[in-house]
Amino acid sequence: MGEFVIKMPDIGEGVAEAELVDWFVKPGDPVVEDMVLAAVMTDKATVEIPSSVIGTVLWLGAEVGDTVAVGAPLLRIEVGGEAAEAEETTEAESETLAASPAVALAAAHEQAPKPLASPAVRLRAKEAGIDLHLVRGTGPSGAITHEDIDLFVGRGVQPTSKATDLVGKTNVEEIRLTGLRRRIAEKMTLATSRIPHITYVEEIDVSDLEDLRATMNGDRRSDQPKLTILPFLIQALVKAIEEHPVVNATFDDEGGVITRHGAVHIGIAAQTPAGLMVPVLRNAEARDIWACATELNRLVEAARTGTAQREELTGSTITVTSLGALGGVVTTPIINHPEVAIIGVNKIMMRPVWDGNRFIPRKMMNLSSSFDHRVVDGWDAASFIQRVKALLETPSLISIE
Known part of the structure; x- marks a missing residue:
């Protein structure tokens, strides 16, 4: 057994860092090749980072909203066999990660507790109050698409329920600005x-x-x-x-x-x-x-x-x-x-x-x-x-x- 380090890949065009906008795994989760591990954003483009090995997640190197430099360790995966000999990705492997298709294998998707969907789909579902566990994905390897959300809503499924009694609410929700929303805020602040x-x-x-x-x-x-x-x-x-x-x-x-x-x-x-x-x-x-x-x-x-x-x-x-x-x-x-x-x-x-x-x-x-x-x-x-x-x-x- 050994460890395999996946680094922040070089996304190109002189980009030196990217913001982590979503994790699709957590420590202890099994992963397979091509399974989507994380999503990062630079400027206004979102890139999904796939795994190049089979193993188990040991450590995550950043939190959602953090800015990660190209080449910095993003996560560590416990691997076996030949993969155990590679302690960290090479520059060529990092480029491969950036260019690889961001899809997950169905077998790994069945083991994950989190439905497979892009950050844009997750945000749309969150704003609409839709539980993605209830939505059938028709994308690659069962990924949930915008069309799947449209179909789910079109069937008349109520995303949320409302209490009939008039009860005062005391809950408070703090939402950290991340991803596109944070970039919009920065752009508006700069302009004004x-x-x-x-x-x-x-x-x-x-x-x-x-x-x-x-x-x-x-x-x-x-x-x-x-x-x-x-x-x-x-x-x-x-x-x-x-x-x-x-x-x-x-x-x-x-x-x-x-x-x-x-x-x-x-x-x-x-x-x-x-x-x-x-x-x-x-x-x-x-x-x-x-x-x-x-x-x-x-x-x-x-x-x-x-x-x-x-x-x-x-x-x-x-x-x-x-x-x-x-x-x-x-x-x-x-x-x-x-x-x-x-x-x-x-x-x-x-x-x-x-x-x-x-x-x-x-x-x-x-x-x-x-x-x-x-x-x-x-x-x-x-x-x-x-x-x-x-x-x-x-x-x-x-x-x-």
Whole structure:
């Protein structure tokens, strides 16, 4: 018998450390090759660490929420046979761990007390009050997927029960910020502490745009996605940025350097079961409305299911945020550091509008947009939004060169 040490693998791209966001084993648990042991997060990408040996867990080297350096011991496994001769993983083995598929064998899954699921699925189940022991997994080796959760809820199973008696509650729950939630908190703190925000709100008459959107959806081909208002907004932003390049920029406030970008890489703030993520629609200036819609659907789905790649979550030059039907009347969006502008979409509402003679019903939508006042003056911010407004209120202008 001997010990085998699994180290934090080199995840690549110069990453020197990662945050431990979940353990799937504990001391005393049996493990087999390819069984998922832990999940770590760097930036906004989650990587699952599999075992390369058969044995029993002896020791865990970190707690959930800890930051672990690449190459540091992550856990020790008691092994027998040839594996006992290897006291610790080599650099090549660490790279193999990072690249290996994060799946567990069914035999080991049956022995573990914890259902097999990704961190995003576990968080979704926790927030919904669903006991994963009651959910049948259909993924690799019985792993529980988002679709399994949907099916479980669709069967009408009540995730939690409520007492009928009105009894005062005295329980207190302390929740440690870990994983994506901690990174969101750090990002928001950075943005609000270092960026002097100016927020500009303007109402847009989208009646004609909504008519155009309905017509295009009615005439679309079977291979074309259903259009929302976002592809039209993206096209309007691209056109307005041509005249106001100052808003399509990033600001290195430590070096005092503003970088204006020719390419328009639009971040789309999307709510997912794991928290807020910002997938990036690249080169919006080179896509038409249909191409924008197709790519938007792909990116949002990848973010929702936790399959978005690192390059799909970084590199944005300006961000759009929308809460859909929950968009409210006015919001004060926080800039995605180090960008200098974020466009907030509020919900569309039917409002009475005076046309000079009478009030008529029109579909109105507010844009609530924030700008870095160190880089963008109030006049420039207002001029930019007024150009976007003109394009959206006369949507035929969007496609005119």
